[in-house]
Amino acid sequence: MIRFSLRACAVLVAVTGFAMHSLPALAGPTEDHPPIVNDFAPATVSGVGGISLANLAGVLNYCVDVNLVSHQDGDAVQTAINAKTGATPPDQRGNVDYAVGTAGQFIVGGTTSTLTRLEAADQGKICSAVLTRAKSSI
Template sequence: MIRVSPRALAAFAITAGIASASLPALADDMLPQPVPSPEGRPSAAGITPATGAEIASVTPATLAGLLNFCVEANFVSHDDGDSVQTALNAKTNAVPSDQNGSMDYAIGTAGQMVVSGKTSTIAPLDPATQTRICSTVLARSKSMI
Protein backbone atom coordinates (compact mmCIF):
# COMPACT_ATOMS: atom_id res chain seq x y z
CA MET A 1 0.00 0.00 0.00
CA ILE A 2 1.28 3.45 -0.89
CA ARG A 3 1.09 6.07 1.81
CA VAL A 4 0.89 9.73 0.88
CA SER A 5 1.88 12.39 3.33
CA PRO A 6 -0.80 15.01 4.10
CA ARG A 7 1.82 17.70 3.39
CA ALA A 8 2.54 16.26 -0.06
CA LEU A 9 -1.18 16.06 -0.79
CA ALA A 10 -1.67 19.68 0.30
CA ALA A 11 1.29 20.83 -1.81
CA PHE A 12 -0.12 19.00 -4.84
CA ALA A 13 -3.56 20.57 -4.33
CA ILE A 14 -2.07 24.07 -4.08
CA THR A 15 0.09 23.53 -7.18
CA ALA A 16 -2.86 22.21 -9.18
CA GLY A 17 -5.01 25.15 -8.09
CA ILE A 18 -2.38 27.70 -9.09
CA ALA A 19 -1.82 26.01 -12.46
CA SER A 20 -5.51 25.94 -13.30
CA ALA A 21 -5.98 29.55 -12.21
CA SER A 22 -3.53 30.71 -14.88
CA LEU A 23 -5.41 29.08 -17.78
CA PRO A 24 -7.74 32.05 -18.41
CA ALA A 25 -4.70 34.33 -18.52
CA LEU A 26 -3.13 32.11 -21.19
CA ALA A 27 -6.30 32.29 -23.28
CA ASP A 28 -5.64 35.99 -23.86
CA ASP A 29 -2.31 35.11 -25.48
CA MET A 30 -3.82 32.75 -28.05
CA LEU A 31 -3.79 33.55 -31.75
CA PRO A 32 -6.91 35.09 -33.24
CA GLN A 33 -9.46 32.56 -34.37
CA PRO A 34 -10.08 32.15 -38.10
CA VAL A 35 -12.86 34.22 -39.57
CA PRO A 36 -15.06 32.95 -42.39
CA SER A 37 -13.96 33.92 -45.88
CA PRO A 38 -16.46 35.19 -48.46
CA GLU A 39 -16.80 31.57 -49.63
CA GLY A 40 -17.69 30.54 -46.07
CA ARG A 41 -14.41 28.72 -45.48
CA PRO A 42 -12.22 29.63 -42.51
CA SER A 43 -9.43 32.08 -43.21
CA ALA A 44 -6.81 33.37 -40.81
CA ALA A 45 -7.42 36.92 -39.64
CA GLY A 46 -6.10 39.38 -42.20
CA ILE A 47 -5.56 36.75 -44.90
CA THR A 48 -8.07 36.65 -47.73
CA PRO A 49 -8.75 33.97 -50.35
CA ALA A 50 -6.61 34.46 -53.45
CA THR A 51 -7.75 35.10 -56.98
CA GLY A 52 -6.06 34.07 -60.19
CA ALA A 53 -5.57 37.72 -61.18
CA GLU A 54 -3.18 38.22 -58.27
CA ILE A 55 -0.73 35.72 -59.77
CA ALA A 56 0.32 38.32 -62.36
CA SER A 57 1.53 40.66 -59.60
CA VAL A 58 3.57 38.35 -57.34
CA THR A 59 7.35 38.45 -57.19
CA PRO A 60 9.28 35.78 -59.11
CA ALA A 61 10.42 34.17 -55.83
CA THR A 62 6.83 34.03 -54.56
CA LEU A 63 5.77 32.52 -57.88
CA ALA A 64 8.43 29.82 -57.48
CA GLY A 65 7.16 29.12 -53.97
CA LEU A 66 3.56 28.96 -55.18
CA LEU A 67 4.60 26.48 -57.87
CA ASN A 68 6.24 24.37 -55.15
CA PHE A 69 2.98 24.51 -53.14
CA CYS A 70 0.96 23.47 -56.19
CA VAL A 71 3.27 20.55 -57.02
CA GLU A 72 3.45 19.31 -53.43
CA ALA A 73 -0.35 19.55 -53.06
CA ASN A 74 -0.76 17.63 -56.36
CA PHE A 75 -2.59 20.46 -58.15
CA VAL A 76 0.25 20.42 -60.70
CA SER A 77 1.85 17.09 -61.59
CA HIS A 78 5.51 16.49 -60.82
CA ASP A 79 6.00 15.72 -64.52
CA ASP A 80 4.74 19.18 -65.47
CA GLY A 81 6.03 21.20 -62.53
CA ASP A 82 9.42 19.88 -61.40
CA SER A 83 11.48 20.92 -64.43
CA VAL A 84 9.73 24.30 -64.60
CA GLN A 85 10.34 24.87 -60.90
CA THR A 86 14.02 23.93 -61.17
CA ALA A 87 14.51 26.35 -64.08
CA LEU A 88 12.52 29.12 -62.36
CA ASN A 89 14.47 28.69 -59.11
CA ALA A 90 17.76 28.91 -61.01
CA LYS A 91 16.70 31.96 -63.02
CA THR A 92 15.23 33.93 -60.10
CA ASN A 93 17.55 32.68 -57.31
CA ALA A 94 14.36 31.89 -55.35
CA VAL A 95 16.29 29.31 -53.34
CA PRO A 96 19.69 30.94 -52.74
CA SER A 97 22.70 28.70 -52.22
CA ASP A 98 23.94 30.73 -49.24
CA GLN A 99 21.30 29.11 -47.00
CA ASN A 100 19.83 32.48 -46.01
CA GLY A 101 16.57 31.55 -47.68
CA SER A 102 14.01 33.75 -49.33
CA MET A 103 11.00 34.97 -47.40
CA ASP A 104 9.03 35.43 -50.65
CA TYR A 105 9.71 31.80 -51.60
CA ALA A 106 8.70 30.64 -48.11
CA ILE A 107 5.45 32.63 -48.27
CA GLY A 108 4.65 31.11 -51.68
CA THR A 109 5.45 27.60 -50.47
CA ALA A 110 2.79 28.10 -47.78
CA GLY A 111 0.26 28.83 -50.54
CA GLN A 112 0.24 32.53 -49.74
CA MET A 113 1.13 35.71 -51.59
CA VAL A 114 1.44 39.38 -50.73
CA VAL A 115 0.15 41.77 -53.40
CA SER A 116 -0.05 45.51 -52.71
CA GLY A 117 0.38 44.87 -48.99
CA LYS A 118 -2.55 42.43 -48.87
CA THR A 119 -1.89 38.80 -47.95
CA SER A 120 -3.92 36.20 -49.84
CA THR A 121 -3.93 32.42 -49.71
CA ILE A 122 -5.00 29.61 -51.98
CA ALA A 123 -4.88 26.97 -49.23
CA PRO A 124 -8.51 27.16 -47.98
CA LEU A 125 -10.11 27.34 -51.43
CA ASP A 126 -12.05 24.45 -52.92
CA PRO A 127 -9.96 22.00 -54.99
CA ALA A 128 -11.37 23.16 -58.34
CA THR A 129 -10.37 26.76 -57.62
CA GLN A 130 -6.95 25.68 -56.35
CA THR A 131 -6.40 23.68 -59.54
CA ARG A 132 -7.39 26.68 -61.69
CA ILE A 133 -5.06 29.04 -59.79
CA CYS A 134 -2.24 26.49 -59.89
CA SER A 135 -2.67 26.21 -63.68
CA THR A 136 -2.22 29.99 -63.83
CA VAL A 137 0.88 29.70 -61.62
CA LEU A 138 2.34 27.04 -63.93
CA ALA A 139 1.59 29.08 -67.07
CA ARG A 140 3.19 32.24 -65.66
CA SER A 141 6.18 30.22 -64.42
CA LYS A 142 6.71 28.75 -67.90
CA SER A 143 6.54 32.23 -69.43
CA MET A 144 9.30 33.47 -67.11
CA ILE A 145 11.89 30.83 -68.02
Protein backbone atom coordinates (compact mmCIF):
# COMPACT_ATOMS: atom_id res chain seq x y z
CA MET A 1 0.00 0.00 0.00
CA ILE A 2 1.33 3.44 -1.01
CA ARG A 3 0.71 6.32 1.30
CA PHE A 4 0.55 9.88 0.15
CA SER A 5 1.44 12.61 2.54
CA LEU A 6 -0.60 15.73 2.06
CA ARG A 7 2.31 17.77 3.32
CA ALA A 8 4.71 16.20 0.74
CA CYS A 9 2.18 16.80 -2.06
CA ALA A 10 1.78 20.43 -1.00
CA VAL A 11 5.55 20.95 -0.98
CA LEU A 12 5.89 19.30 -4.42
CA VAL A 13 3.14 21.48 -5.90
CA ALA A 14 4.63 24.61 -4.35
CA VAL A 15 8.14 23.83 -5.64
CA THR A 16 7.08 22.97 -9.19
CA GLY A 17 4.78 25.98 -9.34
CA PHE A 18 7.57 28.24 -8.12
CA ALA A 19 10.05 26.76 -10.60
CA MET A 20 7.66 27.11 -13.53
CA HIS A 21 7.04 30.77 -12.80
CA SER A 22 10.52 31.84 -11.72
CA LEU A 23 12.79 30.11 -14.24
CA PRO A 24 11.79 32.29 -17.20
CA ALA A 25 12.39 35.34 -15.04
CA LEU A 26 15.85 34.08 -14.13
CA ALA A 27 16.69 33.50 -17.79
CA GLY A 28 15.99 37.14 -18.61
CA PRO A 29 13.70 38.71 -21.15
CA THR A 30 12.82 36.61 -24.15
CA GLU A 31 12.40 39.48 -26.58
CA ASP A 32 14.79 39.65 -29.50
CA HIS A 33 17.63 42.15 -29.31
CA PRO A 34 19.53 43.43 -32.33
CA PRO A 35 23.18 42.34 -32.52
CA ILE A 36 25.79 44.75 -31.23
CA VAL A 37 27.53 46.41 -34.16
CA ASN A 38 30.43 48.81 -33.87
CA ASP A 39 29.82 52.37 -35.00
CA PHE A 40 33.31 52.87 -36.39
CA ALA A 41 33.82 54.36 -39.82
CA PRO A 42 35.22 52.08 -42.53
CA ALA A 43 39.00 52.15 -42.78
CA THR A 44 40.70 53.58 -45.84
CA VAL A 45 44.05 53.00 -47.53
CA SER A 46 44.99 56.62 -46.80
CA GLY A 47 44.47 55.97 -43.09
CA VAL A 48 47.31 53.45 -43.00
CA GLY A 49 49.88 56.25 -43.00
CA GLY A 50 48.47 57.79 -39.82
CA ILE A 51 48.36 54.81 -37.46
CA SER A 52 50.96 54.11 -34.78
CA LEU A 53 53.50 51.35 -35.37
CA ALA A 54 51.94 49.23 -32.61
CA ASN A 55 48.50 49.62 -34.23
CA LEU A 56 50.09 48.83 -37.61
CA ALA A 57 51.55 45.64 -36.13
CA GLY A 58 48.14 44.67 -34.81
CA VAL A 59 46.42 45.34 -38.13
CA LEU A 60 49.10 43.28 -39.89
CA ASN A 61 48.34 40.46 -37.45
CA TYR A 62 44.64 40.78 -38.35
CA CYS A 63 45.45 40.68 -42.06
CA VAL A 64 47.55 37.53 -41.68
CA ASP A 65 44.93 35.93 -39.44
CA VAL A 66 42.13 36.42 -41.99
CA ASN A 67 44.41 35.31 -44.85
CA LEU A 68 44.55 38.67 -46.63
CA VAL A 69 48.33 38.63 -46.21
CA SER A 70 50.09 35.28 -46.45
CA HIS A 71 52.10 33.92 -43.54
CA GLN A 72 55.06 33.77 -45.89
CA ASP A 73 54.85 37.52 -46.56
CA GLY A 74 53.64 38.70 -43.17
CA ASP A 75 55.20 36.61 -40.40
CA ALA A 76 58.79 37.87 -40.63
CA VAL A 77 57.61 41.47 -40.96
CA GLN A 78 55.22 40.93 -38.04
CA THR A 79 58.02 39.58 -35.84
CA ALA A 80 60.35 42.45 -36.74
CA ILE A 81 57.80 45.21 -36.16
CA ASN A 82 56.66 43.63 -32.88
CA ALA A 83 60.28 43.58 -31.71
CA LYS A 84 60.75 47.21 -32.76
CA THR A 85 57.57 48.51 -31.10
CA GLY A 86 57.35 46.23 -28.08
CA ALA A 87 53.71 45.69 -29.09
CA THR A 88 53.65 42.19 -27.61
CA PRO A 89 55.81 42.33 -24.47
CA PRO A 90 56.63 39.10 -22.63
CA ASP A 91 54.93 40.30 -19.41
CA GLN A 92 51.46 39.79 -20.99
CA ARG A 93 50.39 43.38 -20.37
CA GLY A 94 50.30 44.10 -24.06
CA ASN A 95 49.67 47.28 -25.95
CA VAL A 96 46.17 48.68 -26.50
CA ASP A 97 46.98 49.96 -30.00
CA TYR A 98 48.19 46.48 -30.96
CA ALA A 99 45.08 44.85 -29.48
CA VAL A 100 42.80 47.25 -31.36
CA GLY A 101 44.69 46.48 -34.57
CA THR A 102 44.30 42.73 -34.13
CA ALA A 103 40.54 43.35 -34.10
CA GLY A 104 40.90 44.94 -37.55
CA GLN A 105 40.66 48.53 -36.34
CA PHE A 106 42.77 51.66 -36.91
CA ILE A 107 43.22 54.53 -34.52
CA VAL A 108 44.02 57.73 -36.42
CA GLY A 109 43.97 61.02 -34.54
CA GLY A 110 41.75 59.60 -31.81
CA THR A 111 39.20 58.27 -34.32
CA THR A 112 38.73 54.53 -34.72
CA SER A 113 38.04 53.00 -38.13
CA THR A 114 37.41 49.37 -38.95
CA LEU A 115 38.30 46.95 -41.73
CA THR A 116 35.72 44.39 -40.65
CA ARG A 117 32.76 46.10 -42.33
CA LEU A 118 34.49 46.29 -45.72
CA GLU A 119 34.22 43.84 -48.59
CA ALA A 120 37.11 41.36 -48.85
CA ALA A 121 38.60 43.12 -51.89
CA ASP A 122 38.73 46.46 -50.04
CA GLN A 123 40.19 44.78 -46.96
CA GLY A 124 42.83 43.23 -49.22
CA LYS A 125 43.84 46.66 -50.58
CA ILE A 126 44.24 48.02 -47.06
CA CYS A 127 46.16 44.95 -45.94
CA SER A 128 48.54 45.37 -48.89
CA ALA A 129 49.13 48.98 -47.81
CA VAL A 130 49.65 47.80 -44.21
CA LEU A 131 52.26 45.24 -45.32
CA THR A 132 54.06 47.83 -47.47
CA ARG A 133 54.18 50.35 -44.63
CA ALA A 134 55.24 47.69 -42.12
CA LYS A 135 58.11 46.61 -44.39
CA SER A 136 59.30 50.20 -44.73
CA SER A 137 59.07 50.75 -40.95
CA ILE A 138 61.43 47.97 -39.86
